[in-house]
Amino acid sequence: MLFIILFRFVYKTRRDDVSRFLKGLCADPKVDCYDLMTALTGKNCCLNASTVDVFLQSEPQSTSTKNLVHLAQTVRDGVLAKYDYGNPAFNIEHYGMPMPPIYNLSNIPKDFPLYISYGGQDALSDPKDVANLLDDLKLHDEGKLSVQYIKEYAHADFIMGVTAKDVIYDKIISFFQRNQ
Incomplete structure (x- = not known):
């Protein structure tokens, strides 16, 4: 409430x-x-x-109403799709189909370097959602997908945690240096 x-x-x-x-x-x-x-x-x-x-x-940072509605649609539907205009005619106008298309994560090149870091306590990037994402990426080249799981971290810890530099940022910088 x-x-x-x-x-x-x-x-x-x-x-x-x-x-x-x-x-x-x-x-x-x-x-x-x-x-x-x-x-x-x-x-x-x-x-x-x-x-x-x-x-x-x-904080709080502003965002558009459309952005918040899109987030709510994703949570409600459990599907990573483009914005649903709520009307088949509007969706056809934007996408050429009555329902918004689902993002095809298999279009990400398998050799494209990806770094995914997530926390076990995160309510926004829920570990179950991340597990679904990782399942979608299961065919990604093994050496190009780096995954970091931090059991005790929640969403704000990644940004403002007193340990974030050592636990997160140093590893991300190292990832970028390896993949230049």
């Missing part, structure tokens, strides 16, 4: 107003801002108070 209220508030309010609202909310000792983030991202392991302060300086 809190998520729905915050979403409606974020959706109808300018970014600066939302930032002030969140700062005020998090200043209340009865409110645990980690729980607010947990509702959206999963149980993060590696954030601290200064991390949350930095987060509040630049």
Whole structure:
């Protein structure tokens, strides 16, 4: 319920107003801002108070309504497809078919270097969804697909975790250097 209220508030309010609202909310000792983030991202392991302060300086970022609807369609349908315009005629106009096409991940060249890192506590990039993605990529060249699983990481840990440099970023840089 809190998520729905915050979403409606974020959706109808300018970014600066939302930032002030969140700062005020998090200043209340009865409110645990980690729980607010947990509702959206999963149980993060590696954030601290200064991390949350930095987060509040630049979040929430705006996005389009269409982007949020597309995300909701993907979650609802469990299919990675193009945006559904909700009307067969509009879909035909955009795609030449009444339903939006499903992304064909087998079109990714098998020798294209890919790095996938995911966390066991992530509520946005759910491990079950990542498992489906990895299944779609099972024919990818073995030496070109690097997969990193971090059991204790949730979504925000990848961005703001105090251990992210050592656990994530150094490995990604190494991956890019190997695949120049």
